[in-house]
Amino acid sequence: MKKIQLAAIPLLSATLFACGVSNDNKSSENDFTHAYQSITDATLKAHTKTLSSDEFEGRSPTSKGEQVTLDYLIRNFKEMGYQPGNGNSYLQAVNLLEMTASPDMAMTIGDNRFEYKKGMIASTKREQSQVSVTDSDVVFVGFGVNAPEYDWNDYAGLDVKGKTVVILVNDPGFENPDSGKFQGKTMTYYGRWTYKYEEASRQGAAAAIIVHETAPASYGWSVVANSWSGPQYSLVSDNGNADRVAIEGWLSNDAAKKVFADAGLDFAQEKAKALQGPYHKSLKQKASVTVNSTMKKSVSQNVIATLPGSETPDEHVIYSAHWDHLGKDESKDGDQIYNGAHDNATGTATALTIAKAFKELNVAPKRSVTFLIVTAEEQGLLGSLYYAEHPIIPLDKTIANLNMDAMNVLGRTKDVSVVGMGKSELETYLAKAASRQNRTLTQESRPEAGSYYRSDHFSFAKQGVPALYAKGGDTPIDEQTAAYKKRAKVVITGCYHQVCDQFRENWDFSGVREDSQLLFEVGYDIAQSTDWPKWSASSEFQRH
Numbered sequence: 001m002k003k004i005q006l007a008a009i010p011l012l013s014a015t016l017f018a019c020g021v022s023n024d025n026k027s028s029e030n031d032f033t034h035a036y037q038s039i040t041d042a043t044l045k046a047h048t049k050t051l052s053s054d055e056f057e058g059r060s061p062t063s064k065g066e067q068v069t070l071d072y073l074i075r076n077f078k079e080m081g082y083q084p085g086n087g088n089s090y091l092q093a094v095n096l097l098e099m100t101a102s103p104d105m106a107m108t109i110g111d112n113r114f115e116y117k118k119g120m121i122a123s124t125k126r127e128q129s130q131v132s133v134t135d136s137d138v139v140f141v142g143f144g145v146n147a148p149e150y151d152w153n154d155y156a157g158l159d160v161k162g163k164t165v166v167i168l169v170n171d172p173g174f175e176n177p178d179s180g181k182f183q184g185k186t187m188t189y190y191g192r193w194t195y196k197y198e199e200a201s202r203q204g205a206a207a208a209i210i211v212h213e214t215a216p217a218s219y220g221w222s223v224v225a226n227s228w229s230g231p232q233y234s235l236v237s238d239n240g241n242a243d244r245v246a247i248e249g250w251l252s253n254d255a256a257k258k259v260f261a262d263a264g265l266d267f268a269q270e271k272a273k274a275l276q277g278p279y280h281k282s283l284k285q286k287a288s289v290t291v292n293s294t295m296k297k298s299v300s301q302n303v304i305a306t307l308p309g310s311e312t313p314d315e316h317v318i319y320s321a322h323w324d325h326l327g328k329d330e331s332k333d334g335d336q337i338y339n340g341a342h343d344n345a346t347g348t349a350t351a352l353t354i355a356k357a358f359k360e361l362n363v364a365p366k367r368s369v370t371f372l373i374v375t376a377e378e379q380g381l382l383g384s385l386y387y388a389e390h391p392i393i394p395l396d397k398t399i400a401n402l403n404m405d406a407m408n409v410l411g412r413t414k415d416v417s418v419v420g421m422g423k424s425e426l427e428t429y430l431a432k433a434a435s436r437q438n439r440t441l442t443q444e445s446r447p448e449a450g451s452y453y454r455s456d457h458f459s460f461a462k463q464g465v466p467a468l469y470a471k472g473g474d475t476p477i478d479e480q481t482a483a484y485k486k487r488a489k490v491v492i493t494g495c496y497h498q499v500c501d502q503f504r505e506n507w508d509f510s511g512v513r514e515d516s517q518l519l520f521e522v523g524y525d526i527a528q529s530t531d532w533p534k535w536s537a538s539s540e541f542q543r544h
Contacts, residue, residue, distance in 0.1 A: 028363075031361055031362050031363065032361070032524065034360060034361075035357045035358065035360040035361050035520070035524075036357065036517055036520060036521065038356065038357050038360045039353055039354065039357050039513055039516045039517050039520060040353075040513060041509040041510055041512070041513045043349075043353050043356070044346075044349050044350060044353050044509050044512050044513060044516060045349075045507070045509045046349075047345070047348070047349030047352050047353065048341060048345045048346050048349040048503055048509075049503045050072065051069070051072065051323075051341075051345035051348055051349060052339040052340060052341035052345040052501075052502060052503045053339070053503070054337055054339070055068060056068050056069055056072075056339075057327060057328050057337060058325050058326055058327040058328050058337045058338040058339055058340060059323055059324050059325045059327070059340060060324065060325065060326060060327020060328070061096065061298070061300035061324050061375045061376050061379070062096070062298040062299065062300050063327050063328075065327060065328075066300060066301070066324075066375070069323050069324075070091070070301055070303060073090075073303045073323065073348075073352070073373055074090045074091075074303065076352050076355075077090060077303075077305035077355065077371070078090075080355055080356055080359050081359055082305035082306060082307055082355065082359075082371070083305065083306050083307070083308060084304075084305065084306075085304030085305050085306045085370055085371075085372070085392060085393075086304050086392050090303055090304060090305055091301045091302065091303060091304075092301065092302040092303075092304055092386075092387065092390075092392060093299050093300075093301060094235070094299065094300045094301065094302055094375055094376065094382065094383050094386045094387075095235065095236035095297065095298075095299055095386075096233055096234075096235065096236065096297065096298050096299070096300055096376060096379070096382060097127060097233065097234050097235065097236045097241075097295065097296075097297055098231050098232070098233055098295065098296040098297075098298065099123065099124065099125070099127075099231070099232050099233075099234070099293045099294075099295055100230065100231045100232070100293060100294045100296075101122070101123045101124070101229070101232070101291050101292070101293045102291075102292040102293065102294075103116050103117070103229065104116075104292070105122060105289060105290060105291060105292070106120075106289070107119075107120045107122060107249070107287065107288070107289040108286075108287065108288045108289070109138060109164075109259050109283075109285055109286070109287045110138075110259065110262045110263075110283075110285035110286065111262060112255070112258050112259060112262065114251070114252075114255050116229075117225040117229060118252070119251065119252045119254065119255035120209075120249060120250065120251055120252070120255060120289075121224055121225060121228040121229065121249050121250045122209075122247050122248070122249035122250075122289050122291055123228060123232050123247075123248055123249065123291060123293070124244075124246060124247060124248065124291050124293060125232075125234050125241045125244040125248065126240060126241045126242060126244055126246060127236075127237075127240035127241055127295060128240070128293070129292065129293055129294070129295065130290065130291070130292050130293070131246045131247065131290070131291050131293075132246075132288075132289070132290040132291075133164060133206050133207045133246055133247050133287060133288060133289055133290075134288045135286040135287075135288055136162060136163055136164040136206050136207060136286060136287045136288070137162075137163045137164065137282070137285075137286065137287075138163070138164045138165075138166060138259070138282075138283040138284075138285045138286065138287050139158070139160055139163050139164070139165055139166070139280060139281070139282050139283065140165075140166045140260075140270060140274075140279075140280060140281045140282075140283055141154045141155060141158070141160070141165045141166065141167055141200075141279075141280045142154040142167075142168060142172075142273075142274035142278065142279040142280060143167065143168045143170070143171055143172055143190070143191075143196075143274060144165060144167035144168070144196045144199055144200060144208070145171060145172070145190045145199070145278075146199055146202075146203075147182075147188075147190050147540075149540070150181065150182055150190075152172070152181075152182075152277070152278050153278050154274075154278045154279060154280055155199075155203050155280070156278055158203075158280050159204075160200070160203050160204060160205045161203075161204035161205070161206075162204070162205075162206045163205055163206060163207075164205065164206060164207040164208075164209060164247075164287040165200050165203075165205045165207070165208050165209070166209050166211060166251070166256070166259070166283065167196050167200070167208060167209065167210050167211065168210075168211055168213075168216075168271060168274060169191070169193065169196075169210050169211060169212060169213055169216045169217045170187060170191040170216035170217065170448075171187060171188050171190045171191035172274070172275055173185065173186070173187075173188070173191075174187065174191065174216050174448055175215075175216065175275060176275050179275075183538070185447065185448045186447035186448065187447065187448055187449065187450035187452075187453075188540055189450075189453055189462075189540045189541075190540070191216075191450055192450055192453045193210055194380075194453070196208060196210055197244070197245060197248045200245050201243060201244045201245045205245050206245060206246050206247065207245055207246060207247035207248075207249070207287065207289070208245045208247070208248055208249070209247075209249045209250065209251050209287075210249070210250050210251070211250075211251050211253065211256040211267075212224055212250050212251065212252055212253055212256075213253050214253075216448075218446070218448065218449040218450070221252055221253075224250050228249075228250065233376060233379035233380060233382060234380070234382070235382055235385065235386055235389075236297055247289055247291060249289075259283060259285065260283065262285060263283040263284050263285060265281075265283070300324075300375040300376055300383070301375060302372060302373065302374045302375055302383050302384075302386070302387055303323065303371075303372070303373040303374075304370060304371070304372050304373075304387075304392060305355070305370070305371050306368055306369070306370045306371075307355075307358050307359065307364055307365075307368060307369045307370075308364065308368050309364060309365055309366050309367040309368040309369070309527065310363055310364045310365065310366055311366040311367075312366055312367050312368075313367070313368045314368070314397050315367045315368065315397050315399055316367065316368045316369070316370045316393045316397060316398050316399065317365075317367060317368070317369050317370070317399050317400055317402070317523045317526050317527045318370045318371075318372050318393070318398055318400070318401045318402070318460070318465075319351055319354060319355075319369070319370070319371050319372070319401075319402050319403075319404065319519070319523060320351075320371075320372045320373070320374060320384060320401055320402070320403045320404070320456045320457060320460075321344060321347035321348050321350065321351040321373055321374075321403070321404040321405065321456070322344050322347065322348075322373070322374050322375070322376075322377030322378070322383065322384070322405065322455075322456055323344070323348050323373045323374070323375065324340075324344075324374075324375050324376055324377055324378055324379075324383070325338055325339070325340025325343065325344065325345075325378060325501075326338035326340065326378060326497060329499075332499070335499045335500075336499070337499060338497070338498070338499055338501065339499070339501060339502045339503070340501055341501050341502050341503040341504075342406050342407075342409060342492055342495070342496075342501050343405070343406045343496065343497070343501060344377070344404075344405050344406055345503070346404075346406060346407035346409060346512060347404035347405045347406060347407055348373060348404075349407075349512075350404045350407055350512065350515070350516045350519070351371050351373055351404055352371075353516055354371075354516055354519060354520045354523070355369075355371050357520050358520075358523075358524075365524060365527030365528050366527060366528055366529075366530075367399060367526070367527040367528075367529075368527075369523060369527055370393060372384075372387060374387060374456055377405075377455070377456055381454075381455070381456055381458060381459055383456070384456035384457075384458075384459035384460070385459045387459065388459040388460055388462065388463045391463075395463050395464065395465055396543075398460070398465050399466075399526055399527075399532060399533065400426055400465065400466050400467070400468065400523075400526050400533055401457050401460035401461075401465050401466070401467040401468070402426075402457075402467075402468050402519050402522060402523055403455055403456055403457035403467060403468065403469045404471070404519065405455045405456065405469070405471075406471075407471055407472070407511075407512045407515060407516075408471050408472030408473075408511035408512055408515055409488065409492065409507040409508060409509065409511065409512060410472065410476075410481075410484070410485040410488050410489055410492070410508065410511060411476055411477065411481035411484050411485055411488075411508040411510060411511050412476070412477040412481060412508075412510045412511045412514055413439070413472055413473030413474065413475055413476060413477060413511060414438075414439060414440070414473065414475040414476070414477055415439055415440050415441070415442040415473035415474060415475050416430065416434050416439050416440070416441050416442065416470055416471070416472070416473050416515075416518065417442055417443075417444050417445070417470060417471060417472050417473045417474065418430065418441050418442065418443060418444065418468075418469075418470045419444045419451050419452050419455075419469040419470065419471075420444070420447075420451070420452030420469065421441070421442075421443040421444065421447075422443075422536055422538065422539075423452070423461075423466075423535060423536055423538075423539040423541070424466040424467075424468070424533055424534065424535045424536055424539060425466065425533040425534050425535075425536070426466050426467075426468040426522070426526075426533050427441060427468070427470075428533075429521075429522045429525050429526060429533070430468065430470055430518070430522055432521075432525070433517075433518045433519075433521035433522050433525070434518060436521065437514055437517070437518065439473070439514075439518075441470075442473060442474065442475075445474055451469075452469060455469055457469045461541045462541065464535075464541055464542055464543035465543070466533045466534065466535055466541075468522070470515075470518075470519075471515050472511055472515060481508070484508060488506075488507070488508070491504070
């Protein structure tokens with residue numbers, strides 16, 4: 001863990017560090033303080049308990065549970081006096097595509113035949129019932145990265161149209177942290193599997209296959225086999241996702257070693273070369289695979305509500321959280337409902353509670369404050385991705401995004417964990433708000449896992465909007481809290497995406513409250529300012 005170095009992020013105007021609006025306006029200070037203190041454990045707890053109750057049936061998109069959730073959110077925003085964020089509606093329709101690949105498949109590479117979920121996983125994003133790659137030339141493209149800012153392009157001088165590219169997981173910094181390449185062990189977007197498929201598509205490849213390794217992936221092969229099988233979701237597109245590679249998949253590490261060995265190459269040696277600089281090499285083999293899929297289209301909804309600004313209402317600060325979870329599984333014995341109390345009833349509850357705090361102000365902030373509660377995060381950030389690609393508020397009028405996902409129910413902390421620390425000037429606002437609570441900013445505990453790219457703020461970041469994801473921390477406020485955290489963390493960790501992620505009366509919401517107050521202050525200060533927070537020079541994202 002390391003404390004944030006504020007010198008690395010350009011400081012904003014000195015007015016940022018005033019308390020409330022300005023030191024010479026006592027009534028404004030009192031107004032802010034009243035709103036800040038209106039955020040309570042009880043309110044956060046009540047919303048979390050309701051949203052994660054059995055009545056909501058696990059909040060699965062397109063289910064009965066979705067309608068119950070939408071009704072609850074809209075009713076609360078109306079009662080608070082928020083305006084519909086999409087014309088006369090609080091809703092934004094999101095068209096979803098569900099693709100389920102038949103497990104009756106195998107991939108051949110050279111003389112090797114790899115079975116589904118054992119040595120390989122394959123699927124497609126194309127809206128076709130059958131997609132095939134036949135006798136496609138196989139090319140190893142290192143990390144599959146094209147990053148001009150890092151002077152790195154594994155595809156330089158290479159034509160992969162119609163070919164199958166084999167790609168290493170993560171980015172070149174992870175296993176060579178002292179090289180100065182990328183950001184060391186901290187994963188950049190270039191290390192995410194989503195990027196690798198996107199870049200291979202841009203390059204015109206027919207298939208993109210990632211080699212799984214547990215350490216750089218941060219999860220075992222069983223996670224790949226379970227997560228990439230069964231229904232896979234994407235957004236409905238005008239071209240049927242024809243611009244995506246036909247086949248997206250994974251090879252187990254053992255399978256990849258066989259492929260390289262048949263090419264007369266040693267996988268470890270080729271990987272070592274790829275770590276040193278941009279690299280590609282033909283594997284002198286052909287790949288074939290056929291994916292048969294069933295398709296289903298459906299419509300879910302984002303919820304959007306706005307508090308208009310008092311001076312520049314066309315400029316918005318957007319708070320985001322996802323309302324969805326995994327629904328119910330009627331094939332299970334006993335409890336069938338994935339209530340999703342921690343993930344993400346807590347984040348949705350935080351959004352509603354912060355929204356109410358803004359309405360406690362006598363005078364609305366200068367800029368508008370908008371709450372975007374999105375669908376289908378669990379299916380791959382699809383609700384926020386749809387919004388970012390079809391923004392209701394122009395992105396060039398969106399000042400910042402503040403995201404709330406799986407809030408800290410483990411008690412108060414001395415620190416604030418910043419996911420993706422060092423990316424933008426938003427952390428300067430966060431540091432100021434944290435100082436009110438005598439807290440310091442620290443880096444997330446496992447930056448190599450790439451958590452910054454795994455929640456809804458990332459959809460905004462990809463479009464150039466500075467986005468902040470911060471919560472909790474690792475250092476309990478006192479020994480009593482440390483003892484509680486040790487007990488509660490076992491449950492929180494063990495119940496992730498399980499039916500036991502249920503509301504518990506003994507959860508300590510004081511940490512959620514402090515983090516909610518923290519994010520309220522950050523949004524308030526930005527909404528009162530005329531500044532436009534910027535990305536740091538080392539971030540992958542800049543405004544277009």
